[in-house]
Amino acid sequence: MPEPDVRPLPATFGQRLRAAMSARGPLCVGIDPHPSLLSAWGLNDDAGGLERFSLTVLDAVGEQAAALKPQVALYERHGSAGLAVLEKLLTASAEAGVLTIADAKRGDIGSTMAAYADAWLRDGSPLAADAVTLSPYLGYGSLRPALDLAAATGRGVFVLALTSNPEGASVQHVGGAESVARRIAESAAADNAAARGAGELGSVGLVVGATVGADVMERLGLDLAAVNGPLLAPGLGAQGATGDDIAAAFGAAVGNVLATSSRDILKAGPDTAALREATERTLAGLSAFSG
Numbered sequence: 001m002p003e004p005d006v007r008p009l010p011a012t013f014g015q016r017l018r019a020a021m022s023a024r025g026p027l028c029v030g031i032d033p034h035p036s037l038l039s040a041w042g043l044n045d046d047a048g049g050l051e052r053f054s055l056t057v058l059d060a061v062g063e064q065a066a067a068l069k070p071q072v073a074l075y076e077r078h079g080s081a082g083l084a085v086l087e088k089l090l091t092a093s094a095e096a097g098v099l100t101i102a103d104a105k106r107g108d109i110g111s112t113m114a115a116y117a118d119a120w121l122r123d124g125s126p127l128a129a130d131a132v133t134l135s136p137y138l139g140y141g142s143l144r145p146a147l148d149l150a151a152a153t154g155r156g157v158f159v160l161a162l163t164s165n166p167e168g169a170s171v172q173h174v175g176g177a178e179s180v181a182r183r184i185a186e187s188a189a190a191d192n193a194a195a196r197g198a199g200e201l202g203s204v205g206l207v208v209g210a211t212v213g214a215d216v217m218e219r220l221g222l223d224l225a226a227v228n229g230p231l232l233a234p235g236l237g238a239q240g241a242t243g244d245d246i247a248a249a250f251g252a253a254v255g256n257v258l259a260t261s262s263r264d265i266l267k268a269g270p271d272t273a274a275l276r277e278a279t280e281r282t283l284a285g286l287s288a289f290s291g
């Protein structure tokens with residue numbers, strides 16, 4: 001009789017994301033239920049509309065995307081009813097085996113940071129996701145409670161390094177060759193050292209915009225390959241970036257890129273076939289680096 005297949009599920013977020021990217025391609029679909037999109041989908045700008053929108057996206061493209069990234073702000077604007085919908089989406093995604101990145105961009109001092117970590121990264125928390133986005137403006141070290149809890153629970157984080165918006169340069173580029181962004185990248189690399197030693201993708205990711213471009217990357221001299229973590233690259237589509245831009249800018253690190261697009265895919269809804277087609281088209285646009 002053949003041995004039963006008892007391989008354990010990958011334990012770390014880095015391992016799970018790598019497996020999902022290998023199977024499905026390097027695309028994360030953002031779930032950003034903007035009022036204008038709810039209206040275009042014929043839904044009310046309320047918790048009912050939000051739930052319909054969110055579960056439709058999960059149902060339509062959950063099996064095509066390596067991860068889904070709900071934008072927390074667009075749930076928060078509906079108050080507790082909106083957060084209840086986000087809880088439902090996170091639970092339904094986990095049950096469907098779809099990785100989630102809560103785009104909350106949290107950042108605070110130690111004890112308060114611990115509470116944010118508890119909300120997004122603790123086993124059993126109603127808002128637990130597979131990973132959360134973090135802002136390092138209070139210093140990379142202030143994120144330690146989240147980095148530690150993520151490591152302990154097999155979850156991940158994405159720390160803002162070079163964001164996709166033009167205003168980011170006024171903070172992130174400061175220091176030139178010793179830029180703020182470079183410090184963040186070096187700190188993430190240090191936290192991913194053990195995973196690098198094991199030949200695996202780390203669970204401390206960075207956000208590096210698809211819009212940043214090769215010139216800036218070169219000028220700031222970030223060694224993104226050395227980070228050995230996933231590189232969440234927003235800015236595809238609605239913000240003007242393409243798969244070719246990513247291929248040109250990320251160099252040797254391109255294999256760790258998880259490109260993400262929200263509005264450009266979501267505008268195809270509410271028809272599920274159209275959402276799937278838009279996701280397929282977006283994935284095809286990444287062929288310059290996804291092989």
Ligand SMILES: O=C(O)c1cc(=O)[nH]c(=O)n1[C@@H]1O[C@H](COP(=O)(O)O)[C@@H](O)[C@H]1O
Nearest residue numbers: 071133163164165207234238239261262263
């Ligand atoms: O952390 C993010 O995901 C993020 C970082 C960044 O630098 N730029 C950026 O656009 N995002 C988010 O990515 C999504 C982009 O949405 P679209 O422009 O519609 O694809 C939004 O939810 C943004 O908040």
